[in-house]
Amino acid sequence: MQAADWDARYAERQQWSAEPNTLVAELLTDLPPGRAVDLAAGEGRHALWLAGRGWQVTAVDFSVTGLARGRSRPGAEAVTWVTADVLTWAAPPDSLDLVLVAYLHLPEADTTAVLRRAVGWLRPGGRLLVLGHDVDNVAHGVGGPQDPAILYGTVRLAPVAELLDVDRLEQVRRATPAGTALDTLLWGRRRSRSVVPRR
Numbered sequence: 249m250q251a252a253d254w255d256a257r258y259a260e261r262q263q264w265s266a267e268p269n270t271l272v273a274e275l276l277t278d279l280p281p282g283r284a285v286d287l288a289a290g291e292g293r294h295a296l297w298l299a300g301r302g303w304q305v306t307a308v309d310f311s312v313t314g315l316a317r318g319r320s321r322p323g324a325e326a327v328t329w330v331t332a333d334v335l336t337w338a339a340p341p342d343s344l345d346l347v348l349v350a351y352l353h354l355p356e357a358d359t360t361a362v363l364r365r366a367v368g369w370l371r372p373g374g375r376l377l378v379l380g381h382d383v384d385n386v387a388h389g390v391g392g393p394q395d396p397a398i399l400y401g402t403v404r405l406a407p408v409a410e411l412l413d414v415d416r417l418e419q420v421r422r423a424t425p426a427g428t429a430l431d432t433l434l435w436g437r438r439r440s441r442s443v444v445p446r447r
């Protein structure tokens with residue numbers, strides 16, 4: 249989907265709950281606040297939640313309409329909102345404690361390229377959290393995009409995981425009102441000496 253498609257979707261109505269994803273909140277709740285980027289932040293539910301916990305957050309998305317909804321919420325002034333394409337946007341190298349990427353769905357080569365670059369924005373030991381619809385969700389889950397080419401999987405994330413000390417790389421189950429959805433989780437820390445792409 250292009251930015252205009254996302255704008256149209258966000259213009260229809262609020263797309264996601266204002267609350268953070270349960271697993272995202274569980275994994276991040278005990279981290280000491282620092283500098284974070286929420287990549288493909290949408291309506292900013294995670295950026296706002298992190299900012300409320302003392303994080304210095306930059307929320308990046310190419311949907312002006314999605315970000316506008318985030319900007320209108322309480323606490324929005326604590327977040328830096330950036331309208332940009334994640335395929336070209338970059339944070340300074342070694343500058344972040346956390347990059348969060350929740351439900352960004354791109355063709356596999358683009359996903360790999362974006363996430364490998366994102367690792368380079370982390371300081372050594374900084375955290376990457378990627379959560380997205382798993383490819384098995386099409387046949388065995390509910391909701392989410394149905395095009396397997398843009399879905400996640402543990403094997404597909406291997407070229408990103410190799411840059412990290414990995415805490416978790418697995419398929420996870422998510423309860424929804426419609427049933428159980430299947431997501432892929434990557435949760436790790438940038439290796440001290442990993443050589444990562446800068447651009």
Ligand SMILES: C[S@@+](CC[C@H](N)C(=O)[O-])C[C@H]1O[C@@H](n2cnc3c(N)ncnc32)[C@H](O)[C@@H]1O
Binds near residue numbers: 292
């Ligand atoms: C399913 S939403 C997830 C939003 C948010 N991460 C969340 O969990 O609530 C996917 C988001 O990815 C954004 N997106 C998709 N492709 C993008 C790109 N190339 N550059 C920037 N944002 C993109 C869309 O605009 C949309 O807001």
